[in-house]
Amino acid sequence: MERTLIKELKDKIGSEVLIGAMVDVRRDQGKMAFFDLRDRTGVVQAVVFGKPEVLEVAKNASPESSLFVKGIVNKRPEKMVNDKVPNGDIELEITSIEILNQAKALPFDLDSELNIDTLLDNRPITLKRKRERAIFNVQATITRSYGEYMRQEGFTEFQAPKLVGGDAEGGAEVFKVGYFYNKDAFLATSPQLYKQIMVGVFERVFTFATAFRAEKSSTTRHLSEYTSLDAEMGFIKDHTDIMRVETGLMKYISEALGSRNVDDLATLNIELPKLPEGDIFPHMKLREAQALIKERTGTDKTSEPDLEPEDERWLCEYAHDELGSDFIFITHYPVSKRPFYTYEDESDPGFTKSFDLLFRGVEITTGGQRVHDVEMLKQKAIAKGLNPENFSFYLQAFNYGIPPHGGWGMGLERLTAKFCGVQNVKEATLFPRDMNRIDTLLSKTDDEGNDK
């Protein structure tokens, strides 16, 4: 018999079907038993009665066991209709159960509150939770719609290397790899220099980059390994061209979530972000933001070169309450705070055509226009204490006509966390790594490969 999906059952009333499903819960009732069965398309109640031999099998169908279940799809009697659950008007009258893989007793209730440590130490189990499935369904829509939107805007997807011969940003803590003969190699902290090279090839490019940071950070928004949604585009007038594309992207993602993830949004009890009219989110220079903070809160941070997390939270509240937007761009960070390739604004010396995008209290993007003149680029590198010779591979692109360009890097996990309203970015990461956490898939071995 062909397998029927649970979402199709309502059209098969009266017929016998085979479903493949996992046990959400079982409710024993003496000589009968109820199941909530779940497959990738939904949940349905199934019932065993009047069949002692099936009931005997049912007793071993523990929660999370996977089953093939045959049964007749019935309309529920009027008194048994439950409009509070999906498929509450039908049920499957079980004729046989085949246990494909019996689950052990779960170490905790799947849908109860768990500490983050328990949540992360038991990922193969906890990812099955309704809440976790909702979070990663949302993430899947984010990555899918990111690709859709970027292609629609003429961007070509490319893959950047993760093993690199140096640190692109010249500052971030890197993971060193001991393998290459006579050369130092590192895990990439960003696809930055490669995506700039690719602008000379495809003009507009994007990638899902894995980035590695060896920073000794212990916060709710840092990971040792994260996914950066990177984009870079040529022939720009200035950084606002990039901000405009990113605004369109965030609106596209938000709409996609609204149409494709209705159930997940309900599960997470979250609302889609407030989006303002216009083709570009509210934006202000860093100094304007600091002046505003001083004026409104009395806290003077106008001599700081950057925003503190507290300031980012305040600005997001301000944008939400007074500008009708959950997103706000902050532009014109000082040259001292940005990498060597960042374009200095001729009309505002000392400050750059760069931006951060803040979303619900957190920085989710850094971007900006890049220097495209090779001599200026070398000078900027030297001014940051870097040796241009170490960048000769990258600099070739600039000798051969790379147009004015710029782009952004966006933290996928931070974005997911903020869309989903979860507190810690690790909850928006399937298998998070930080200073203390890395999962061990195989038994530990010594240098000779023997089990310890």
Add this chain to the structure above:
RNA sequence: GCGGGCGUAGCUCAACUGGUUAGAGCGCUGCCCUGUCACGGCAGAGGUUGAGGGUUCAAGUCCCUUCGCUCGCGCCA
């Protein structure tokens, strides 16, 4: 790296200023239940209070060391 907090049953948490035998809910085990939907009822098992040391007549509770986790900051996406 710096600063705060936490560590008690499989999970989530109690245990007032130190004071009998460390409790609850859920889960687990056994029995009962033909309309449940987080089913319900009865009975039961389960703890070196993270580890080590100290103070005290007495330590889950106070002190020191150590391990683990977590939150904030720096840094960043």
